[in-house]
Amino acid sequence: MSIDKSQIRNASTVIVLRDRFESPRILMGQRGAKAVFMPNKFVFPGGAVDAGDADIPLASPLPDLCAARLSEDADATLAHAIAVAAVRELWEETGLILGTKGDWDTPPPPDWETFAATGHLPAASALQFSFRALTPPGRPRRFDARFFLVDADDIASDLDDFDAACDELSHLQWVPLSEARSFDMPFITEVVMAEVEARAKDRSPPQSVPFFKNNDEESLFLRLHGTPMKG
Template structure:
């Protein structure tokens, strides 16, 4: 992977939604004051795709609709790595497990050893691809981030137990969706929140996915509709 800090890196962000039909809340934490990217901001768990993520076994793949949406305007075959990265970042930054009980086939990548030690294999079946955003030029870090929504009912164990979280995020908490905008949020997070609010009462994957594409020429809001299903 390039060492150029200005290079655009693929990234995954995961939005965990709890009690969606009664009192919806989302899981967020605060980035450190010295962080190079979005210091002090409250964010969803997420980060760059690692080289090993593409080879991580998934107990179940992404829903077919989300798989097709992710393929649009993207390198072929990236979907698996993006899904695995979302699950890994959730584990690293919150200590929560998105997976199913089981034993890993073969060797476990170093970044996944602690996850595997819990006796679970990651599963992407519950992930829904809901948003994509490219960091604008001129920022110290640039990411092509895919945002995944998942219902907290798919989390293994206690959703309030953050004891296994690493120290990348502080003040981890379930924030009522109605109060989220009162926190210090990045602009793009506020935009994504509108999509989350629209999805609260609809558990199905979205028909199309917003893509906020910032490049040197312009900033565009596109819709990713994916490719049609092949005829049988």
């Protein structure tokens, strides 16, 4: 039986890593008790790709290596929207800015008005595609989630100022990487955490990306090596 892709939403998740060479910490928050998807769990900021994300210009694109990894076993035209969603979700859920100073050429859509008001343009060059996971069948919502690792030094705003965040995540905090596993988190977040720990002191994009692929027949743990870029 094949996967009904109409029931699966593409999503972006952002793992911000701070003080990676001294005492690494990651940014996490807690989902609400009434949330349909993973209530009460501590998670990284992220969410579904919106239709309008494909039309948002980026001041800088994804690294070529990451774009190639994203295009494997996927529609390559989605890479831009997935990157834009990562920047947008990080802003909405934490108030942190991944972007560069600049003015928008055209008025931003409603979802981007507060971001644009900070005087920044969204940028994706700091995003490192590091993990992909497909929600198993039987869940109330299913996502094809791409996880991006970002060095906190690439954030353009105050790392401790969450005032602009929406209320989707509570208890936003910088969690020591060594203590993160003591938090109540989804299984897949624990799996991703192991990948973050392994890459904490490596600032280069991964040469291959783990893909936890769940379909109706089986669960597969694959590695994405990338589709060659056309040029």
